[in-house]
Structure formats: structure tokens, C-alpha cells
Amino acid sequence: MDYHFNFSYIWRHFDRLWHGLILSLELAFVSILIGMVIGLVLALFYTDGNRWVRAVVTSYVEVIRNVPLLLLVYLVFYGVPSIGGFEYSATVSFIITLSVYSGAYLVEVFRAGLDAVPKGLLDAGKAIGLTPWQRLLHVRLPTMFRIVLPSLSNTYISLFKDTSIASVIAVPELTYGAQWINFNTFRIIEVYAIVTPMYLVTGYAILFALQRLERRFVVRR
Amino acid sequence: MAEPIVRIRNVEKSFGQNRVLRDVTLDIERGQTVSIIGASGSGKTTLLRCINLLETYDAGSIEVDGVEVGYRSTGNGRRRRRSETELAAIRADIGMVFQLFYLFPHLTARQNVMLGLVKVRGKSKAEATEIADHWLDRVGLADKKESLPAELSGGQQQRVGIARAVAMSPKVLLLDEITSALDPELVGEVLLVVKRLAEEGMTMIVVTHEMTFAREVGDRVVFMDDGLVLEDGPPDEVLLNPKHERLQSFLKRLNLAGIFAT
Amino acid sequence: MWAAIESLPFLVQGFLVTLQVSFLVVAISLVIGVVMGTGLVFGRWWLYWPVRLYSDFIRGIPVLVLIFFVYYGLPVLGLNLDNFWAAVAALTAFKVAHVVEIFRGAVQSIHHGQMEAGKAIGLTFWQRLTWIILPQAVRRFLPPWINAVTDAVKGSALVSLIGVVDLMLAVQQVIGRTYEPMPLYVTGAIIYFLINYSLSTVSRRLEVRFSYIRD
Numbered sequence: 001m002d003y004h005f006n007f008s009y010i011w012r013h014f015d016r017l018w019h020g021l022i023l024s025l026e027l028a029f030v031s032i033l034i035g036m037v038i039g040l041v042l043a044l045f046y047t048d049g050n051r052w053v054r055a056v057v058t059s060y061v062e063v064i065r066n067v068p069l070l071l072l073v074y075l076v077f078y079g080v081p082s083i084g085g086f087e088y089s090a091t092v093s094f095i096i097t098l099s100v101y102s103g104a105y106l107v108e109v110f111r112a113g114l115d116a117v118p119k120g121l122l123d124a125g126k127a128i129g130l131t132p133w134q135r136l137l138h139v140r141l142p143t144m145f146r147i148v149l150p151s152l153s154n155t156y157i158s159l160f161k162d163t164s165i166a167s168v169i170a171v172p173e174l175t176y177g178a179q180w181i182n183f184n185t186f187r188i189i190e191v192y193a194i195v196t197p198m199y200l201v202t203g204y205a206i207l208f209a210l211q212r213l214e215r216r217f218v219v220r221r
Numbered sequence: 222m223a224e225p226i227v228r229i230r231n232v233e234k235s236f237g238q239n240r241v242l243r244d245v246t247l248d249i250e251r252g253q254t255v256s257i258i259g260a261s262g263s264g265k266t267t268l269l270r271c272i273n274l275l276e277t278y279d280a281g282s283i284e285v286d287g288v289e290v291g292y293r294s295t296g297n298g299r300r301r302r303r304s305e306t307e308l309a310a311i312r313a314d315i316g317m318v319f320q321l322f323y324l325f326p327h328l329t330a331r332q333n334v335m336l337g338l339v340k341v342r343g344k345s346k347a348e349a350t351e352i353a354d355h356w357l358d359r360v361g362l363a364d365k366k367e368s369l370p371a372e373l374s375g376g377q378q379q380r381v382g383i384a385r386a387v388a389m390s391p392k393v394l395l396l397d398e399i400t401s402a403l404d405p406e407l408v409g410e411v412l413l414v415v416k417r418l419a420e421e422g423m424t425m426i427v428v429t430h431e432m433t434f435a436r437e438v439g440d441r442v443v444f445m446d447d448g449l450v451l452e453d454g455p456p457d458e459v460l461l462n463p464k465h466e467r468l469q470s471f472l473k474r475l476n477l478a479g480i481f482a483t
Numbered sequence: 484m485w486a487a488i489e490s491l492p493f494l495v496q497g498f499l500v501t502l503q504v505s506f507l508v509v510a511i512s513l514v515i516g517v518v519m520g521t522g523l524v525f526g527r528w529w530l531y532w533p534v535r536l537y538s539d540f541i542r543g544i545p546v547l548v549l550i551f552f553v554y555y556g557l558p559v560l561g562l563n564l565d566n567f568w569a570a571v572a573a574l575t576a577f578k579v580a581h582v583v584e585i586f587r588g589a590v591q592s593i594h595h596g597q598m599e600a601g602k603a604i605g606l607t608f609w610q611r612l613t614w615i616i617l618p619q620a621v622r623r624f625l626p627p628w629i630n631a632v633t634d635a636v637k638g639s640a641l642v643s644l645i646g647v648v649d650l651m652l653a654v655q656q657v658i659g660r661t662y663e664p665m666p667l668y669v670t671g672a673i674i675y676f677l678i679n680y681s682l683s684t685v686s687r688r689l690e691v692r693f694s695y696i697r698d
Contacts, residue, residue, distance in 0.1 A: 062676075062680060062683075063672075063676060065679075065683075066633065066637075066675065066676045066678075066679035066680045066683065067637070067672045067675050067676055067679075068636075068637040068638070068639075068640035068641075068651065068675060069637070070640045070641060070643070070644075070651060071640060071651060071654075071668060071671055071672055071675065072672075074655070074664075074668060075664075075665075075668040075669075075672065078658070078664045078668075079664040079665040079668045079669075080665075082663075082664050082665060083665050161543075161544070161545040161546075162545070163545075164545035164547040164548060165545075165547060167547070168644060175545065175547055175548060175551070178548070178551070179551060182551070182555055188552070188555045188556045188559055189556055189559060189560070192548065192551070192552045192556060195548065196544055196548065196552075199543060199544045199545060199548065200540065200543040200544060203543045204543070273602070273603060275599055275602060275603070305607055305608050306607060308602075309602075309605045309606060309607045309610075310605065311605075312602055312603060312604070312605045313604065313605025314605075315603075316603070316604075317600075317603040319596060319599070319600065319603075321596055323594070323596035323597060323599060323600035324600070325597065325600070325615055325619075326619065326695060326696050327618045327619055327622065327696060336604065336606075336614060336615075337604035337605060337606070340606060340610055340614065341604060341605040341606060341610075369695055370695075371695035385600075385604065386603070386604070389604055389605070
């Protein structure tokens, strides 16, 4: 092996990695927020809706979940503008893609969560005269959120890792930064020796932060 | 009098700081049906599970038909843990029926009973099928031999559990609260099977909450509390004339719950 | 639209490469993953910890990072793989971690009472493993594993980024010639969808069929 380690190249360009990491976290955060809205609305439609509504939601979920994220990214970034006649930035395009993508996974999470709300709680709500809308707001949703919090944290961490795909459409997140340094300095080993722990540590940090959140909200007997 | 088939001597067992068995000494004669009663945490289930070494024990000895279970004495008071093979052979002669049944879900009732016969007793498939069918008939499940556990009620599953244990021709049968997980209306069918086994001379150690069973079927009732055997005698004596204060309060609590019929 | 249909043969070639990559990744990761999973579940600490660390490490990084590192990094360390095998190696290394986790879940979700019932009738450890644990573990393993297979097929699309002409890259190359992105992306999506949807339907059916194995 004829390789001499030289980390100075990495430190010189470290701001690309650091800002890339921040951007990755932001991309994931915005996408999961939008995805949660999509997922929650569709889950409610599914649970409370008729056959046709359920079929529409299922189609959306099945299509998104069975197609590679990479293809979706290209489709939204290159494909949609070509038939729509408009343009948007790579970052916006990626956020749209990841939101739609996460929405499809979150529909499942929320649907299972809504199903897991004990029927007895709904009966109790009916018994004290709450309207369906009130039961939704005050009984079903709060209970569901406590149930799904662990799944949500797993989803957020997955999405954070999926932001690396944004690098293929030149969104300057962490993996793009790593590849930029790789192509411009040829310091492949060093850059990935730094970037890998960055992903790992951030992933675990998110996990611990969300676990602490879980402990505050989820009652354990 | 013949040698007791199960000899338990000064057995001690702790889970961490918790001393579950303090100094238990008990003899079971061949053909006896002994009920062990007591509150939760009294150590009765742990004692039962030590007999076939599903739980290890820290001190003392347990012998089944002259064979030390779990450990082999190496002289000067020492002991060595038995090998997996030795343990398996010893366990084959001890039958156990579990509170939660633990039937093998991927096997039919008949296959559940046959597994031990073929793999442990070395019977041919034909022989094993005959024996399994015989016992399934005896426990009243003649028409359920091909059913999977998921298709059976709790009482039916437990009866398969009993057939599985008894088909191995064990020297002693250990029954661990076998009706505690059953709906009340299913308890009777299981107790009937056990009663018939007792009448036919099977040696049984029954950990139970069913006082009527203990009274009607058992030859002996043993009361355990906090890791010790406090009373041991014929059912009518122990249950109707409790001497120990702890047993008196235990029975009183059960009486209040309406479980014990006088 | 016609361009898409005319280029179908080219897409089919790419599709075959996708199948090749997916098949290799799935098969190799299954074998290695089950072996490593056995070490994780049944082995002593010197088997447990390496597997645990490997699995947690791999699952903590994006698969794209792994692919780029294997492709650009290994030659530097002296190991020269062509892009096809670099891609297969990276994806396999990634999938192994998932197979290990699925295996662990399948075996550890079996109630300890099953082992106890096996002990009670006098079966030895290996007998309990073969006749009681493994039959149940396989039924718990298959549905999630088939989902992992669909993940492998979707992940295979990333090999296009290091120049392997799979379905994804074939689609892009055709777009490069015809300048009609949408019809081609949609065609590609349909093909991926058909494979994966069939697989996930099988997985769902198996899960229902094997539900008797769960308590």
C-alpha cells in the first residue's frame, strides 16, 4: 500500500462537511414535517374513509414504497419541470421528493398508531358527549402520538441517512461535500474516515435526543 | 417402605439478593399426588422447576429415582454440573406441564406428542404415532389429533400438554399451575384428566391454586411460604385444621375470595 | 413516448443487470447474514461483539457512502475491483447487517418457554435448535426478509452512480438521447414497481399464512 495519510486537506475544506451536515439535518427535518402532515391526513382518510379513499391512499403508498428513492429524486428534479414548464432548485426539488417519500412511510406508522388506540378510550369519549371532531383532537391524536413516537424517531434517523441521495442532484449536503473533497483532493480514505463518524454520531445523537423526548411523553408502567 | 421417588434435601436458591428457597426438604413417594400451595413468591414454582433443572439451585440435593438431578457429587461435598446430554436423559424421565402450555406451534397435536417419543425415546414413527394417538384419546382429544395449537382452545391445548408429558412414561409428573391461565369453564376438563392420572397411580407434584383439587385428588398437601415448607400432611388436616399462622391467614384470604369450598 | 418504446430492448438489458446485482446481493448477504446472525444470537462475547459492532456501524451510515467508499477507496488500499463487483460488494456488506437483524429478531422473538418445553421432554440443545427453534424462526424470518429483498432491489439503483449500466442508468442514458425524461422515468418506475410489489405481496401473504406461529 502506497498511501500517505494527510488529513490537512480535509480540515482545509471542513466547512463543506460541517455545513453539509447542517443542511442534511435541515433537509430531513423539513421533509419529515411535511411528510407527517401528509402521513397523518392520509392515515385519517384511510381509517375513517370508504373503499375508494382507502384504495387511493394504498396506491400512493405502494407506488412510493416500491420505487427506488433515486428514481423519485430524478423524476421530480428532471422529469416534472420538463412537462410542467417550470423550474425549481435542487434543494426544493429534493425536499418535495423526500416529503412525499416519507409521507408514504408515515401513513403506515400513523395508521397502525390510530388502530392501536384502545377502543375503550373512544367509548369513554362518546360517553361524555364529545363530538367526533373532539374525539379526534383530544383522544385519538394524543394517544396515537405517544404510541408512534418510537417509530417516528426511527423514521427520522432513516430520512437523515437518505438525505445523502440529494448529493446526486448537487445539493451541497454532507455526502456531496465528501465527494467534492474526494474529487478535488483525492483524499478518499481520509474524507470518509471523517464523514462516516459524522453520520454515525449524528444518528446516535438524534436517537438519544428523541429517546429523552419519549421518556417525557410516554408513560411507562 | 420403599425409597421415595423424589428426594429433596436442604435446597437453597437465590435470585440475586432474593432468597427464594431457604432450606427445603421434601420426600415424594411413588404413586403419590402431592399438591403444593402457597402465595406468589413462596418459592413453590421455583422448587418445581429445580426438580428438572429448568432452574439451577445453589445448595442441597434433588434426587429422582436415585439419580441426582443437575449435579453429580464428586465426593467431599463437592458437585459438578451435569452435561447437556446427561441432563437431557434425566429430563426425559421427568414430565412437566406448563401454565402457559408451551405447545410447539408449528406441529399438530399429534406431532407435539410424538416429538419426544421419536427424538428422545427413539421410537419408530409408527410406534410413536400409536402411543401419541392413545394418549390423545385418553385426554379426550380423539378428533383433534391433526389440529395445530392455534386451532385449539386453552383447555384443549393444556390437555395436549399433558399428553405430551405423559406419553414419555415419566417417573414423576410436574404440574406447574396448569389451570391458572385457563378460562374458568375450561378448568374442569383439565382437572378431570389429572384426577384420572392420579387414580391410575402416576406420581405427581402439583403446584396449584385450586384448593378443591388439592383436597379431592391429592394424597398430601404441602404449604410453602417464603422459601420454606411450613406444613405438610393429608389434605383435610392441612386445609381444614391449619396449624401455622401463615397458612391460616393464607386460607382465610382464599376463603374470602370464595375459592375454598368447605 | 415512442422513444421510450423503441428503447425498450436497451432498458431490458439494464433490467437484467439490475436483476443480476439484486440476485447476487440477496443470495450472498443471506448466507453471510445467517452465519453472522447465528454468532450474534448463540455465540459467546467474542462472536457477539464483532457482529453487533459491524451491524450497528453499517446500519448507521447511508448506503451511498458505503458504495462511494468501496468504489473509490478500495483501489487506493490496493484492492482493485471493477465497478460491478465493487457495487455488489458494497450492497452486500450493507444488506448483511439487515439480514443479521432480521435473523436476530426471528430467533429472539420465540418465547423462551419453547426451549423450556423442549428441555422438559429431554431434547438436547441441538435437538431443540433443529426441531423446535429453527422451524419457528424460519416462519418468522421470511416475511421481513422478503421486504429486505425489495430494499435490495431498490438499493441496486444506486449502482448507476458508479457507472454500472443497470435499469436506472439505462433509463438515464436513453433520456440523454431522446430528451424525454418523464415517459422514461415512468417506465422505469413501473418496472421497479412490478418487481417489488409482487415481492411485497408474497411477503404479506406469508405473514398471514404464518400468523399461527406467533403468540
